[in-house]
Amino acid sequence: MSEAHDIVRAAEEMRWRLPRNYQDRLTEAIYAEAARIAEKSVARRGTSRRLDLQVRLDRLLTGPWTGLPIIALCFAVVLWLTISGANVPSAMLADLLMGQVYPWLRELAFAGLWPWLAGLLVDGMYLATAWVISVMLPPMAIFFPLFTLLEDLGYLPRVAFNLDRLFHRVGAHGKQALTMAMGYGCNAAGVIAARVIDSPRERLIAIVTNNFALCNGRWPTQILIASIFLGALAPAALAGVAATAAVFGIAVLGFGLSLLSSWVLSRTVLRGEASTFSLELPPYRPPNILRTLYTSLIDRTLFVLWRAVVFALPAGALIWLVGNVSIADRTVASWAVGGLDPLAWFLGLNGVILLAYIIAIPANEIIIPTVLMLTVLVTGNTELGAGAGVMFEAEDDGVRRILTEGGWTALTGLCLMLFSLCHNPCSTTIYTIYKETRSWKWTALATGMPLVVGFVLCAAVAAVWRWVA
Amino acid sequence: MNEPRPSSQSARRHDAPSGAEAAASPGEKLAALRLAERHEVEDLLRALFECEHHGHAASDARLAGLTGASRASVLKTLARASAAGLAENAEDGWQLTPAGRDIAVLIMRAHRLIETQLARESSVPPSRWHEVAHAHEHGLTRDEVNRLADRLDNPRFDPHGDPIPTREGRIPEPEGQPLLSWRLEETGVIAHLEDEPPSLFAHLVATGLFAGMRFRVAERRPDASVLLVEGRSITLPAELAAMVRVRPLLESETPPPAAAIRLSDLPRGAAADVVTLLPGCIGGERSRLLDLGFVPGSRLEHALQSPFNGPAAFRVRGTLIALRREQAEQVLVVPAAAGA
Numbered sequence: 002m003s004e005a006h007d008i009v010r011a012a013e014e015m016r017w018r019l020p021r022n023y024q025d026r027l028t029e030a031i032y033a034e035a036a037r038i039a040e041k042s043v044a045r046r047g048t049s050r051r052l053d054l055q056v057r058l059d060r061l062l063t064g065p066w067t068g069l070p071i072i073a074l075c076f077a078v079v080l081w082l083t084i085s086g087a088n089v090p091s092a093m094l095a096d097l098l099m100g101q102v103y104p105w106l107r108e109l110a111f112a113g114l115w116p117w118l119a120g121l122l123v124d125g126m127y128l129a130t131a132w133v134i135s136v137m138l139p140p141m142a143i144f145f146p147l148f149t150l151l152e153d154l155g156y157l158p159r160v161a162f163n164l165d166r167l168f169h170r171v172g173a174h175g176k177q178a179l180t181m182a183m184g185y186g187c188n189a190a191g192v193i194a195a196r197v198i199d200s201p202r203e204r205l206i207a208i209v210t211n212n213f214a215l216c217n218g219r220w221p222t223q224i225l226i227a228s229i230f231l232g233a234l235a236p237a238a239l240a241g242v243a244a245t246a247a248v249f250g251i252a253v254l255g256f257g258l259s260l261l262s263s264w265v266l267s268r269t270v271l272r273g274e275a276s277t278f279s280l281e282l283p284p285y286r287p288p289n290i291l292r293t294l295y296t297s298l299i300d301r302t303l304f305v306l307w308r309a310v311v312f313a314l315p316a317g318a319l320i321w322l323v324g325n326v327s328i329a330d331r332t333v334a335s336w337a338v339g340g341l342d343p344l345a346w347f348l349g350l351n352g353v354i355l356l357a358y359i360i361a362i363p364a365n366e367i368i369i370p371t372v373l374m375l376t377v378l379v380t381g382n383t384e385l386g387a388g389a390g391v392m393f394e395a396e397d398d399g400v401r402r403i404l405t406e407g408g409w410t411a412l413t414g415l416c417l418m419l420f421s422l423c424h425n426p427c428s429t430t431i432y433t434i435y436k437e438t439r440s441w442k443w444t445a446l447a448t449g450m451p452l453v454v455g456f457v458l459c460a461a462v463a464a465v466w467r468w469v470a
Numbered sequence: 471m472n473e474p475r476p477s478s479q480s481a482r483r484h485d486a487p488s489g490a491e492a493a494a495s496p497g498e499k500l501a502a503l504r505l506a507e508r509h510e511v512e513d514l515l516r517a518l519f520e521c522e523h524h525g526h527a528a529s530d531a532r533l534a535g536l537t538g539a540s541r542a543s544v545l546k547t548l549a550r551a552s553a554a555g556l557a558e559n560a561e562d563g564w565q566l567t568p569a570g571r572d573i574a575v576l577i578m579r580a581h582r583l584i585e586t587q588l589a590r591e592s593s594v595p596p597s598r599w600h601e602v603a604h605a606h607e608h609g610l611t612r613d614e615v616n617r618l619a620d621r622l623d624n625p626r627f628d629p630h631g632d633p634i635p636t637r638e639g640r641i642p643e644p645e646g647q648p649l650l651s652w653r654l655e656e657t658g659v660i661a662h663l664e665d666e667p668p669s670l671f672a673h674l675v676a677t678g679l680f681a682g683m684r685f686r687v688a689e690r691r692p693d694a695s696v697l698l699v700e701g702r703s704i705t706l707p708a709e710l711a712a713m714v715r716v717r718p719l720l721e722s723e724t725p726p727p728a729a730a731i732r733l734s735d736l737p738r739g740a741a742a743d744v745v746t747l748l749p750g751c752i753g754g755e756r757s758r759l760l761d762l763g764f765v766p767g768s769r770l771e772h773a774l775q776s777p778f779n780g781p782a783a784f785r786v787r788g789t790l791i792a793l794r795r796e797q798a799e800q801v802l803v804v805p806a807a808a809g810a
Contacts, residue, residue, distance in 0.1 A: 013636065013638075013640060016626065016636075017626065017633065017642040018720075019626075020720060020722040020723065021626075021627060021682050021749070022682070022749065024623075025747070025756070025760075028757075028760055029746075029760070029765055029766050032760060032763075032765035033765055033766060033767050036763075036765065036767065036768070036787070056773070059773070059774055059783075059790075060774075063774050063775075063776055063777075063783075065775070065777045068776070068777055069777060158792075162774075162776050162780075162781060162783065162792045163776050163777055163780070164780075165776060165780045165781050165792075165794070166776060166777065166778040166779065166780025166781070167778070167780075169780065169794065175780075175781070200593060202593050273592070273593035273594060273595070277755045277758070277794065277796075277797050278781055278792065278793065278794045278797070279755075279758055279759065279762060279791060279792070279793055279797065280781070280791070280792040281762070281789055281790065281791055281792075282774075282783055282789075282790035282791070282792055283789075283790075284790075
């Protein structure tokens with residue numbers, strides 16, 4: 002017994018005499034031995050020419066002068082391909098779902114059902130879903146494969162490498178550059194992409210600020226409004242340039258706001274040291290095109306689209322109802338627009354825009370059709386509309402006429418652009434944030450923060466504009 | 471004063487074996503205090519333990535200095551502790567009773583384990599470790615403290631270099647001497663960084679010093695000491711140097727190679743061999759670097775530098791790994807001779 006006691010005692014004393022880092026020494030010895038064995042038994046074939054090419058590519062893509070312009074160029078090309086390339090398939094889908102299936106469904110429904118139910122189902126739920134699919138599917142089906150292609154090529158880790166310093170300064174992680182880039186395609190996908198960040202604190206920052214990356218659904222709104230209202234402010238020859246500069250300015254503002262809000266978050270609710278950053282920069286490889294297409298379509302595109310459709314159905318019903326249910330001779334929409342007008346005036350917007358942002362929460366893509374529908378409904382301009390509660394789109398000139406009749410000015414356009422950048426994420430993204438964080442608190446913050454920023458920004462711009470004008 | 475405590479936590483914690491059923495044990499008496507008073511008593515017991523450990527006489531003035539409370543409040547707390555049978559007045563100052571020492575050691579163990587956990591697993595900055603640990607050390611039961619120790623793999627030293635009392639309550643004799651009395655040009659090891667006051671400790675952390683680093687004093691001026699710490703020269707103002715305790719190298723330890731530099735100081739395009747990962751690189755980060763191949767003996771090459779002086783990429787065992795400056799600072803390397 003006493004012998005056992007002595008042994009324990011001796012062990013106890015020896016414990017303190019071990020070198021401080023003996024555990025590391027053990028690990029290091031194991032690694033060193035592994036390296037020695039590998040050195041002896043692995044034969045390497047000379048691949049110096051390919052390696053040389055890799056080194057030169059790296060010099061170019063991460064160079065202090067070339068790195069950042071190449072990133073900008075790359076994303077400009079991807080976005081341009083996405084936005085312009087999506088037009089044709091979007092129009093085809095719209096023609097199929099709204100030009101052919103919709104009248105057929107409508108006839109069928111109105112023949113067999115009560116008119117209100119047929120309207121709710123076809124004019125409301127079906128049409129909203131058809132809109133979401135036709136405007137969301139093509140851009141995503143272009144953006145996500147392009148993005149996956151860049152990923153496969155090995156370029157994306159270099160982007161994180163180049164931009165890490167910026168994100169480090171604001172207390173975030175370099176990989177947030179990747180989640181933001183993904184956010185330019187779709188914020189819900191950007192939020193999911195934040196899984197690549199290991200530190201929970203920095204992952205939350207990436208999730209909460211992702212909404213400042215202007216997603217696919219908002220680019221068309223920005224471009225349309227910029228060309229109708231802001232392009233018109235410049236001389237005709239420069240209209241295109243002015244509109245492009247305005248959209249570019251909004252995107253840059255979004256990037257800046259994302260950094261700024263990361264900085265604020267990492268000094269307030271998400272306080273902490275910037276964690277470590279050890280990123281492998283894989284060798285450049287030719288991508289596997291088929292696998293890229295398959296995984297990006299299945300994992301990203303269809304996944305996001307499915308969530309959007311799930312939210313579009315009830316929202317479609319809601320949109321139809323506000324346009325068709327009347328209380329004391331006025332539709333709910335007209336009551337709501339009237340009620341929101343004072344607040345909206347303060348923000349340089351109008352009640353129609355705010356109501357559209359409330360009821361078209363499933364997808365940013367259907368904001369413009371909803372705005373048009375509501376404007377026609379409120380101004381009572383029946384010759385242009387497609388019926389109460391029925392969303393539609395028009396040519397630029399038609400849109401300009403409808404909106405100008407609705408009392409829109411350049412200020413409304415500018416504030417709408419700002420509000421489109423800074424407002425709550427779409428319901429798909431909100432739900433995704435909840436799924437990823439499992440916390441109502443962070444979901445509420447991610448939803449509320451951009452909205453507050455948007456309110457402040459729009460109110461400030463409206464006040465200054467009115468004071469100057 | 472003897473109102474029942476709302477929480478049963480401390481009753482569970484101080485479950486010191488009590489023979490008598492009628493008379494309350496010291497632990498139970500402590501548990502019967504109000505929460506704020508209990509914390510004060512526990513802080514005081516720990517201060518008494520530090521005095522005992524370092525062989526200082528525990529006058530109420532010294533205790534006031536250690537706990538940061540006023541002398542009047544220290545006297546009041548001492549009265550409570552002695553009423554509970556945790557401390558007693560001896561001829562050369564106050565002393566712990568065995569029951570009091572038991573609690574003091576547990577608090578110290580909890581505090582140092584929590585600091586270790588913060589250093590390894592959280593993104594809480596070093597300047598706040600003490601504050602956070604202090605806020606949590608009173609809330610853990612003995613079982614919870616032991617579970618925490620198990621989960622951390624029973625560490626022996628906290629991130630300041632202080633020994634963590636064992637489960638049985640044992641702690642080695644204090645070691646080391648003040649840095650200011652260390653001989654010039656002799657290699658030693660940083661044994662302990664004093665974490666009070668927090669404002670100065672933050673400066674100390676910012677210099678890059680960490681317990682366990684090897685150093686030698688290159689120059690001693692009246693206002694500052696110039697140290698050579700693991701391949702880097704650090705000028706330490708006298709008020710910071712006073713917070714550092716040092717010890718001689720152990721038999722198993724060697725001085726760093728003369729040519730050693732930090733990986734972050736390696737010029738672009740140069741190659742180097744890893745000597746060791748420094749002690750400041752702990753927990754998950756350490757194992758990640760080891761996993762990536764930053765192992766003693768590995769040949770590295772500085773391949774790329776990102777814009778704005780951001781991370782640098784190093785070629786290790788055929789892969790490119792990007793590290794931030796702060797991480798590259800934790801790797802000690804010897805530059806390879808040109809052409810080697």
